[in-house]
Amino acid sequence: MDARNTVREIFLTALEACSPVRAVTNAMSVDQNRLQVCGRTINLSDHPIYLLSVGKAAVPMYGSARNILQDYVSGSLVITPDSVDTSTFAADNILLASHPLPDQNSLEAGESALSFVRSVPENGLLLVLLSGGTSSLMCRPPDGIGIGDLRRAYELLNHSGMAIEEINTVRKHCSEVKGGQLLRYLHPDATVGTLAVSDVPHDDISVIGSGPTAAAFSTFEDAFQILKNYNLWKKIPLSVQKHISKGMDGDIEEVPADSNSSNSFSCIISSAKKLSQKIVSLSQSRGLDVYKSSHPFNDDVEQVASDIAKKVRTYIQSEKGYKTVGKLFVFYGESTVEVTGDGKGGRNQELALRGGMKIADLNNVTWLSAGTDGIDGPTDAAGAIVDSSTIPKAERQGNTPQEYLDRNDSYHFHEQMKTHLKTGSTGNNLMDVVLVLVAYN
Numbered sequence: 001m002d003a004r005n006t007v008r009e010i011f012l013t014a015l016e017a018c019s020p021v022r023a024v025t026n027a028m029s030v031d032q033n034r035l036q037v038c039g040r041t042i043n044l045s046d047h048p049i050y051l052l053s054v055g056k057a058a059v060p061m062y063g064s065a066r067n068i069l070q071d072y073v074s075g076s077l078v079i080t081p082d083s084v085d086t087s088t089f090a091a092d093n094i095l096l097a098s099h100p101l102p103d104q105n106s107l108e109a110g111e112s113a114l115s116f117v118r119s120v121p122e123n124g125l126l127l128v129l130l131s132g133g134t135s136s137l138m139c140r141p142p143d144g145i146g147i148g149d150l151r152r153a154y155e156l157l158n159h160s161g162m163a164i165e166e167i168n169t170v171r172k173h174c175s176e177v178k179g180g181q182l183l184r185y186l187h188p189d190a191t192v193g194t195l196a197v198s199d200v201p202h203d204d205i206s207v208i209g210s211g212p213t214a215a216a217f218s219t220f221e222d223a224f225q226i227l228k229n230y231n232l233w234k235k236i237p238l239s240v241q242k243h244i245s246k247g248m249d250g251d252i253e254e255v256p257a258d259s260n261s262s263n264s265f266s267c268i269i270s271s272a273k274k275l276s277q278k279i280v281s282l283s284q285s286r287g288l289d290v291y292k293s294s295h296p297f298n299d300d301v302e303q304v305a306s307d308i309a310k311k312v313r314t315y316i317q318s319e320k321g322y323k324t325v326g327k328l329f330v331f332y333g334e335s336t337v338e339v340t341g342d343g344k345g346g347r348n349q350e351l352a353l354r355g356g357m358k359i360a361d362l363n364n365v366t367w368l369s370a371g372t373d374g375i376d377g378p379t380d381a382a383g384a385i386v387d388s389s390t391i392p393k394a395e396r397q398g399n400t401p402q403e404y405l406d407r408n409d410s411y412h413f414h415e416q417m418k419t420h421l422k423t424g425s426t427g428n429n430l431m432d433v434v435l436v437l438v439a440y441n
Contacts, residue, residue, distance in 0.1 A: 003366040014278040020057040023270035024064035038267035047125040048074040055131030056429040077116045097137040110140035122189040132199030132429035134209025140176045149237035161338035168210045173223040179216030179255035194266040199429040201296040216255035220247030272332040272431040289327040297333030304335040309358035331434040343409025346377025350410040356386035368435040374426040384414045
């Protein structure tokens with residue numbers, strides 16, 4: 001068995017099976033002027049449709065929806081990362097913005113989104129096709145917070161080691177479009193439906209893309225406490241401090257805790273959980289025994305690596321299950337990394353490096369860590385694939401893995417060892433996946 005190729009093929013095949021195009025196709029249909037979506041039936045004779053597609057999966061989600069809805073669409077707007085190839089996208093309603101840090105284009109996209117939402121008539125149906133990356137792609141900071149301060153705030157949050165729920169809580173309170181605030185610009189009698197591709201643990205729609213159409217359930221005080229807990233309050237730009245302080249003093253209205261539920265609906269159309277289930281079925285069809293974690297991981301990257309390695313090691317030591325060609329361990333979630341070094345990398349590349357260090361004394365174990373969007377941190381890699389021999393080989397070549405970790409420089413370790421997994425942008429975003437294969441000889 002070519003273990004590296006096996007885990008790579010399983011990952012990529014499952015990802016294709018859970019593509020945004022298929023997710024949208026499975027989530028909606030039109031028959032005789034009636035739209036079936038998210039368990040609802042909507043008469044399209046009475047409700048003109050407006051499509052707002054935002055995030056890393058915005059282009060394929062929009063294309064699929066437009067193919068289904070065709071002439072029922074009265075207006076549309078697509079906002080996607082500037083790293084996405086849109087050369088074959090036949091539309092003039094697309095805006096490109098920066099990810100993971102916002103730029104001036106992100107502000108312009110935010111303003112365009114507000115104008116678009118305002119254009120939806122009282123009998124209109126606004127369908128929001130939401131995916132990860134929206135937080136930086138569509139921004140409208142409050143007065144007093146400029147793009148420079150906003151970028152710096154995002155950078156501090158991204159490098160802090162916070163969970164995504166905490167990061168997006170702070171983001172919601174530095175914005176006028178997040179945390180359900182986008183709906184403040186929608187006609188009160190209009191209907192809004194959100195179809196989301198989830199990139200967050202537990203598939204909480206209020207966290208995906210900072211929940212532009214979802215109630216926030218958090219306060220300015222919550223944002224302050226998060227920043228304080230991570231020792232960021234005094235490091236965050238002064239303009240952000242002032243805004244949050246005004247919110248705590250009651251001088252600024254809280255982010256909505258109610259998203260006008262009578263006129264709104266939402267559904268998760270694809271998720272890491274669904275992807276992991278597909279991985280299981282593909283693996284079993286190859287004759288592999290499979291263990292799948294029932295809960296997403298969201299701890300510090302070292303803790304995640306330790307927990308996974310412990311599970312694998314316990315299995316190997318039990319000497320059970322040697323009736324198949326191998327056993328695949330399937331995990332999904334999103335680890336956190338506190339960036340203190342000046343190296344280059346991403347959480348999946350670091351997780352693979354840490355995992356490789358923990359399986360170095362085992363035999364025939366292969367470890368894949370990858371981001372489903374194909375972009376791990378500010379790099380051109382989705383992640384990496386290591387095995388039991390990677391670390392011993394690196395050390396024989398004079399490379400010290402711990403030194404790479406100390407610099408947060410996992411990219412250059414994997415570049416040196418030729419262990420990168422590079423897929424290019426996948427147009428998808430379903431958190432991260434870890435596959436650990438124990439092959440039997």
